[in-house]
Amino acid sequence: MSLIYPRESLKAHPLNASPEYKSTLKRAPAQPLILLPHTLSETTGPVFGHVAVNETDTDLTRQHAGEPLGERIIVTGRVLDEDGRPVPHTLVEIWQANAAGRYVHVRDQHPAPLDPNFTGAGRALTDAQGRYRFVTVKPGAYPWRNHHNAWRPAHIHFSLFGPSFLSRVITQMYFPGDPLFRYDPIFQSITDENARNRLVSRFDIETTEPEWALAYQFDIVLRGRNATPLEEPHDH
Amino acid sequence: MTTETKLTTETKPGLTPSQTIGPFFAYALTPRAYGGSELATEQVAAEGVAGERIRIEGTVFDGDGVPVGDAMIETWQADPQGRFHAAGNAGFTGFGRAETNTEGGFFFETVKPGALQGADGTQQAPHLSVSVFARGVLVRLATRIYFSDEPGNASDPILALVPAGRRDTLIAQRGADGVFRFDIRLQGEGETVFFEA
Ligand SMILES: [Fe+2]
Numbered sequence: 001m002s003l004i005y006p007r008e009s010l011k012a013h014p015l016n017a018s019p020e021y022k023s024t025l026k027r028a029p030a031q032p033l034i035l036l037p038h039t040l041s042e043t044t045g046p047v048f049g050h051v052a053v054n055e056t057d058t059d060l061t062r063q064h065a066g067e068p069l070g071e072r073i074i075v076t077g078r079v080l081d082e083d084g085r086p087v088p089h090t091l092v093e094i095w096q097a098n099a100a101g102r103y104v105h106v107r108d109q110h111p112a113p114l115d116p117n118f119t120g121a122g123r124a125l126t127d128a129q130g131r132y133r134f135v136t137v138k139p140g141a142y143p144w145r146n147h148h149n150a151w152r153p154a155h156i157h158f159s160l161f162g163p164s165f166l167s168r169v170i171t172q173m174y175f176p177g178d179p180l181f182r183y184d185p186i187f188q189s190i191t192d193e194n195a196r197n198r199l200v201s202r203f204d205i206e207t208t209e210p211e212w213a214l215a216y217q218f219d220i221v222l223r224g225r226n227a228t229p230l231e232e233p234h235d236h
Numbered sequence: 237m238t239t240e241t242k243l244t245t246e247t248k249p250g251l252t253p254s255q256t257i258g259p260f261f262a263y264a265l266t267p268r269a270y271g272g273s274e275l276a277t278e279q280v281a282a283e284g285v286a287g288e289r290i291r292i293e294g295t296v297f298d299g300d301g302v303p304v305g306d307a308m309i310e311t312w313q314a315d316p317q318g319r320f321h322a323a324g325n326a327g328f329t330g331f332g333r334a335e336t337n338t339e340g341g342f343f344f345e346t347v348k349p350g351a352l353q354g355a356d357g358t359q360q361a362p363h364l365s366v367s368v369f370a371r372g373v374l375v376r377l378a379t380r381i382y383f384s385d386e387p388g389n390a391s392d393p394i395l396a397l398v399p400a401g402r403r404d405t406l407i408a409q410r411g412a413d414g415v416f417r418f419d420i421r422l423q424g425e426g427e428t429v430f431f432e433a
Contacts, residue, residue, distance in 0.1 A: 007432065012251040014374040023256075023372025026299035027422045029430050034397055036378065036431035039354055041365045044320040045312060046331035051275065084249050093275070095264030104270070105260035107306075121264035121272060157258060159265060165312050165365050166433055168376060172255040189374050190253045198252055220252045 003224040005038060005166045009082060012198075014189035021185040022146050038166065045164040048091035049125065057123040060096075060136040068118035070099025070137030074207055074215040075173070078130040079160065081224040086130025087167075092220075093159040094122045094134060101140030101154075110142050135213065141180060153180035153187060162222035173218045174200045254376065257369040259306045266308060266335040278334040280311065280346035282327030287316035287347030292381060292408055292416045295340040296368070299423030303340025307370035308333065309420075311344055311381070313363070318350030348383065354393040361388035361395070368420060368430075378433040381418050382407045398429050405429050 016028040036042065056063050061072060075094075079087040097103045097120060100112035104119050120139070124132040141151045155172040162168065174187065178200075181187050190196040198221070207215035263270040268277075281287065296304040311332040314320055320330060330349075334342045346364075354360040361382055368377040382389055384407050389395055395403050405428045408416035420428050 009251040010432070012253045014253060014255075016374050016377070018374055021256075021372070021374070024374065025372075026302070027304070027370060027372035029377065029427055030299070030423050031402075031427050031429070033430050033432040036394065036397075036433045037355055038433075039360060039394070040320060040352055041312070041314070041360070041363065041380075042433055046276070046329055047321070048275065080249060082248055082251060091275075093264060095261060097260075103260040104263045106269075108260055119263065119270075119272075121267065123275075157255075157261065157264075159257075165367075165378075168310075168367060169252065169254050170257050170369055170376065171252055186255060186374070189255075192253075195250055195253045198250055199255070219249075221249045223251060225248075 002227045003043070003081070003163060004227045005223050006082075006225065009223060012190070012192060012195040014191070018185065018189040021189055042165045045161060045166075045168065047163075048161060049089035051091060051123070051125065053123050053125050058134050060118065060120060060122045060134065063119055064117040066117040068098065068115050068137050070115075070118075072135070072213040073138050074133065074135055074209065074213050075156065075201070075218060076131065076133045076204070076207055076215065077218040077220060079126045079132065079162070079220045079222060080130055081162075081222055083225050085226070086126070086128070087162055087222055088126055088128045088130055090126050090130075090163070091161055092124045092126065092132045094156050096120045096136065096139040096156040097142055099137045099140050101142035112140065112142070138175070146185060150183070151180050153178040153184050158220065160220060160222060163224060167222040167224050169222060171220070172199060175216065176200055176203055254374060256371060256374050257308060259371040261308060261369075262335050266333060276329070276331050276333040278332055278342070278344045280313070280328070280330065280332040280344055285325070285328045285347055289345070290348050290416060291343060291345050291414070292418050293341070293343040294418040294420060296336050296342070296370070296420045297340060297422065301424075303336075304370055304422065305336055305338040305340050307336045307340070307342075307368060309336070309342050310367040310369075311346070312365040313346065314349040314352050316347050316350050318352040351388055358393040359388065359391070361386045361392040363392075363394075368422075373422075377422070378431045379420070379428055380406050380431070383416060384409045402429050
């Protein structure tokens, strides 16, 4: 099956020039982007279906001797293409702050405690139906210096490859009902409300485990459509 | 026709929007200093992979010329025969990943890719496809690395789309030591050409 990558879909993305997010001011290109035809360099990409993913890669609560502090959650979802078809055996990388809102990263200066039982990095491969599943703890909100009293809404960073260079994306998953959404210029950099809300996970009672963990569902749609869509019988 | 309309307006799920990689990705994506397992590194071709071994070095700068010490660069390339995912290419996936150091520097060691087909029977000069991620970059910046010692650059169909005065920003310059130099300027004077891919 060959995929095409309509440019129309790119309107879902934020503009790099989003001045409310101060770090963009000196980092967003000023020159217009040049339209790149989709050659073999773009329609191919690295595939990681072979990458060994073990249980502790998908369960971030079991990477250390003890259990991390915080609210245990299960995060599941499907990786789909723009036709809604599953993207099987594709790599999903995630990273996040701990329950107190502190990253393991050496340059994170937020005066909240590190958790010796939590790193916050995970990796999964989607199954044949495009599904992935992580167990982790709910990350805390954290302050940053973008503007007075700026706090990031709680989020998990996601990195995906999909089938080609064109489907590569890095994004962030948020949690429903976060009061910080309206103040967050990174979330608000996505100007289309529907597109923005696609980054908000759904509380998922079906996947919760009684006496053990809450659950959130987050589907991810990567670029790519079937070049020759099948006609659906019910249309005729 | 009606099917097409339906797919576009009803059935088709919307693309997941991009967000910044942020400043704190290294312990997950480039975790060498944290003892984590690395998906890929700046070593794109293992020892013994056939082809011309090359080293590419550069620095990422912001619009004030300040080095960007929290970027991640990824590269994707054909093998020396101009093939992607060729069978039997042990030690070569074509994919590289590196974070910039505190001085904004990065490097890749690889084999030089071959020329490959462009559209309509044209031939593309050897190049790497590049993604730049960083704090303050909301959507991955896509660019290409070409090589200063390739005569095919003159007839490359992609370089031809770039205004002549900006083409040099896509061409890594080979120094006397054989190392290719490729700086990435996100904004301002000498701004690197970025593509809408
Ligand atoms: Fe973050």
